[in-house]
Amino acid sequence: xxxxxxxxxxxxxxxxxxxxxxxxxxxxxxxxxxxxxxxxxxxxxxxxxxxxxxxxxxxxxxxxxxxxxxxxxxxxxxxxxxxxxxxxxxxxxxxxxxxxxxxxxxxxxxxxxxxxxxxxxxxxxxxxxxxxxxxxxxxxxxxxxxxxxxxxxxxxxxxxxxxxxxxxxxxxxxxxxxxxxxxxxxxxxxxxxxxxxxxxxxxxxxxxxxxxxxxxxxxxxxxxxxxxxxxxxxxxxxxxxxxxxxxxxxxxxxxxxx
Amino acid sequence: xxxxxxxxxxxxxxxxxxxxxxxxxxxxxxxxxxxxxxxxxxxxxxxxxxxxxxxxxxxxxxxxxxxxxxxxxxxxxxxxxxxxxxxxxxxxxxxxxxxxxxxxxxxxxxxxxxxxxxxxxxxxxxxxxxxxxxxxxxxxxxxxxxxxxxxxxxxxxxxxxxxxxxxxxxxxxxxxxxxxxxxxxxxxxxxxxxxxxxxxxxxxxxxxxxxxxxxxxxxxxxxxxxxxxxxxxxxxxxxxxxxxxxxxxxxxxxxxxxxxxxxxxxxxxxxxxxxxxxxxxxxxxxxxxxxxxxxxxxxxxxxxxxxxxxxxxxxxxxxxxxxxxxxxxxxxxxxxxxxxxxxxxxxxxxxxxxxxxxxxxxxxxxxxxxxxxxxxxxxxxxx
Numbered sequence: 001x002x003x004x005x006x007x008x009x010x011x012x013x014x015x016x017x018x019x020x021x022x023x024x025x026x027x028x029x030x031x032x033x034x035x036x037x038x039x040x041x042x043x044x045x046x047x048x049x050x051x052x053x054x055x056x057x058x059x060x061x062x063x064x065x066x067x068x069x070x071x072x073x074x075x076x077x078x079x080x081x082x083x084x085x086x087x088x089x090x091x092x093x094x095x096x097x098x099x100x101x102x103x104x105x106x107x108x109x110x111x112x113x114x115x116x117x118x119x120x121x122x123x124x125x126x127x128x129x130x131x132x133x134x135x136x137x138x139x140x141x142x143x144x145x146x147x148x149x150x151x152x153x154x155x156x157x158x159x160x161x162x163x164x165x166x167x168x169x170x171x172x173x174x175x176x177x178x179x180x181x182x183x184x185x186x187x188x189x190x191x192x193x194x195x196x197x198x199x200x201x202x203x204x205x206x207x208x209x210x211x212x213x214x215x216x217x218x219x220x221x222x223x224x225x226x227x228x229x230x231x232x233x234x235x236x237x238x239x240x241x242x243x244x245x246x247x248x249x250x251x252x253x254x255x256x257x258x
Numbered sequence: 259x260x261x262x263x264x265x266x267x268x269x270x271x272x273x274x275x276x277x278x279x280x281x282x283x284x285x286x287x288x289x290x291x292x293x294x295x296x297x298x299x300x301x302x303x304x305x306x307x308x309x310x311x312x313x314x315x316x317x318x319x320x321x322x323x324x325x326x327x328x329x330x331x332x333x334x335x336x337x338x339x340x341x342x343x344x345x346x347x348x349x350x351x352x353x354x355x356x357x358x359x360x361x362x363x364x365x366x367x368x369x370x371x372x373x374x375x376x377x378x379x380x381x382x383x384x385x386x387x388x389x390x391x392x393x394x395x396x397x398x399x400x401x402x403x404x405x406x407x408x409x410x411x412x413x414x415x416x417x418x419x420x421x422x423x424x425x426x427x428x429x430x431x432x433x434x435x436x437x438x439x440x441x442x443x444x445x446x447x448x449x450x451x452x453x454x455x456x457x458x459x460x461x462x463x464x465x466x467x468x469x470x471x472x473x474x475x476x477x478x479x480x481x482x483x484x485x486x487x488x489x490x491x492x493x494x495x496x497x498x499x500x501x502x503x504x505x506x507x508x509x510x511x512x513x514x515x516x517x518x519x520x521x522x523x524x525x526x527x528x529x530x531x532x533x534x535x536x537x538x539x540x541x542x543x544x545x546x547x548x549x550x551x552x553x554x555x556x557x558x559x560x561x562x563x564x565x566x567x568x569x570x571x572x573x574x575x576x577x578x579x580x581x582x583x584x585x586x587x588x589x590x591x592x593x594x595x596x597x598x599x600x601x602x603x604x605x606x607x608x609x610x611x612x613x614x615x616x617x618x619x620x621x622x623x624x625x626x627x628x629x630x631x632x633x634x635x636x637x638x639x640x641x
Contacts, residue, residue: 083504122485
């Protein structure tokens, strides 16, 4: 590739994925720099979540290359192996352990051994407690440590899940619609949270909400019919003829929606 | 159960343990028959059987209530443990059988003159005991490995476990397996030089069963409080999150599945010398379903619940099958439906439910202010 000497944290090249004859991902090329905060947008069915599934090992591509860092091939690994490499994923609907306390949710997410044997003889150290407290402060749930996670509000659940990702200390965070179902204030807090992580982690965010995108986006990738339509700053993307057409074609007021 | 409840709950548990392990056998041994407090030989034998079922039930709940794996095949492991113990007991009959031959009666009946090779090591009690755990453990390990590797979940897992126990049931019905066919094993006489037909032996077996139940309870309780227990319950609540947090959920499930097979096997191995018979009908699918009903009635996701449920439902069964023999299955089914609909937390959750009823009528309708939900949290801790 002739993209210079830059080090990519994530590389997707010529990736294809078909479900029952429907081409969900088609000849997709996608590159992410180390430490980058990238936003991925696109109409429904554009293949955004499928793309995350392929990266995180939930499904396998029919063809193409998916690499993490220099040359770790992700297409042969399963979910937990990929996670252990340092790729964390937040799901669209909060995916947390409702029966456990907020503290326990984070304890289970802390970086460390994942083996059955070590789990039997685990003792939480003072360092681990400090780390959990740190994460609790970062995601604004310090007062809620002993709450049962199921009793949290929707927004708090989303933050808890982001906190669970942070506890894993991943190199790459994949965040699927973090602002879905949030109030304006919560959305803005979520944006601040993600921005505060920029630089320390590489982050890819899928989002629909354009105010939110405006708030956090440096570089936006527009996905359409399983392939990249265009990439650029928010303004560039919003003024791109093809992007407008894609959204207009779906009978949306593109200017308002974008 | 609030915070004050846990202390009294601990006391209650301690007292229950003493009653089961010490008081009941003492009343059987030291009070005169016919006396007000006497526990008859028949009763203590019956209670021993209930406790074996309680051991099985704890295993079922570790899978279902704690890990979200509804296994409908736990009776298979129970019965396999029982059969291995039964083989030893058959050998201990010696030549006291109907045919007065040195090999088990059913083999004589099938035309055998010598003991089949695979029967020989069962003359040894330690070997039989080892096999009582090894065989069910290996079956669980193999089946579990294949099932969890293929990511078989939910109702598919339940159906497969039921199919497995049914297949084993059909296999054990065959005479050619040389495991006693549909009659199974019975007419046992001795265990470790003790005559099984003597009340003192049965009392001893009861005490051993009670101690094993306590051990299983304590072990599962410890496990549920480790990080392993947290992962286990996390799998129940959100298996995806567990996988995407770097845990190989399959191995955790395999560990629990094998552990619960071993627990069931312990129950089965203790059941056979007390009940005096083991046959393939013990691994028929409805036996596993019954175990699930005990857990549901007692209270899923707690460790006391399955024990209460196993004892309670079986006591009801003993009474019903004498009073209204034809109605038992109907009553069992009705009980299951009623408990599922009206008592989702079973007997263990009943005090909490009654407490809620006592609250002022209007208060129930207003949603509780968001705060740490004490009751749930407590019960989660005391599990």
